[in-house]
Amino acid sequence: xxxxxxxxxxxxxxxxxxxxxxxxxxxxxxxxxxxxxxxxxxxxxxxxxxxxxxxxxxxxxxxxxxxxxxxxxxxxxxxxxxxxxxxxxxxxxxxxxxxxxxxxxxxxxxxxxxxxxxxxxxxxxxxxxxxxxxxxxxxxxxxxxxxxxxxxxxxxxxxxxxxxxxxxxxxxxxxxxxxxxxxxxxxx
Numbered sequence: 001x002x003x004x005x006x007x008x009x010x011x012x013x014x015x016x017x018x019x020x021x022x023x024x025x026x027x028x029x030x031x032x033x034x035x036x037x038x039x040x041x042x043x044x045x046x047x048x049x050x051x052x053x054x055x056x057x058x059x060x061x062x063x064x065x066x067x068x069x070x071x072x073x074x075x076x077x078x079x080x081x082x083x084x085x086x087x088x089x090x091x092x093x094x095x096x097x098x099x100x101x102x103x104x105x106x107x108x109x110x111x112x113x114x115x116x117x118x119x120x121x122x123x124x125x126x127x128x129x130x131x132x133x134x135x136x137x138x139x140x141x142x143x144x145x146x147x148x149x150x151x152x153x154x155x156x157x158x159x160x161x162x163x164x165x166x167x168x169x170x171x172x173x174x175x176x177x178x179x180x181x182x183x184x185x186x187x188x
Contacts, residue, residue: 004120004178008136011167015039015131016115020075020105023092028073028103036129037069037162040154042139043113043123043179044104045076046094047085050176051121054139054149055098061151062101068162070126072102077113078121078180086180113179120176126157134161137171 019029033039042058044051062072074095078086088106095104107113116125126135135157142149157168 003175006123006136006138006174007117007119008171008173009117009125009133011133011136011171013133015041015127015133016112018107018112018115020107020112021088022103022105023088023090023095026103028105030131033071033073033103034127034129034131035066035069035071038126038128038134038158039071039073039131040065040158041116041125041127042072042074043077043116043118043121044074045078045083045086045121045177045180046090047083048121048177049144053142053144053146054122054151057139057149057151059099059101061154064155065158066101068158070158070162074100074102074104075107075112076104076121077107077110077118079110079182080108081182083180110179110182118179120174120178122176123174123179124154126154126161128161134167135171136174138174141172143175 065072080087091104128134138153140150140152
């Protein structure tokens, strides 16, 4: 597994617009996912060991954030031709198995992942109610094979957001598997 850090998009960046399908084809738009306090966007996939490590904490986090007025969405942008375990129909199964309480969307073109400057899975972004980035970084400081994931870092950032406090001054990059980018077709 290739260890890739997040790119740490500048704080204050605007929420990129998107309209993406879940594994069943239902389209979700960023504006409908934005809660009254903000939106948590996390790039994940089905097969990454770093995502597998945090999976048990994601569904409870989605419910907790919803109760606080923070929307949540997961997005997979991996090339499913080369990584079939991340195919949309398997995303539906994955979400059900893990009890996701939030939409799990597929970015087939990878344009949304590029708009976020996403680099790894998991890659996390927390936006305020005005669509301004207040957190980008790690879920917590656990890694596969270590202590169970708790989401301490993202929970702390969300608590500050909900309380109307300024963004955390210390934000550490997320690390995980690189997003599986499609190879450019050079024959065109």
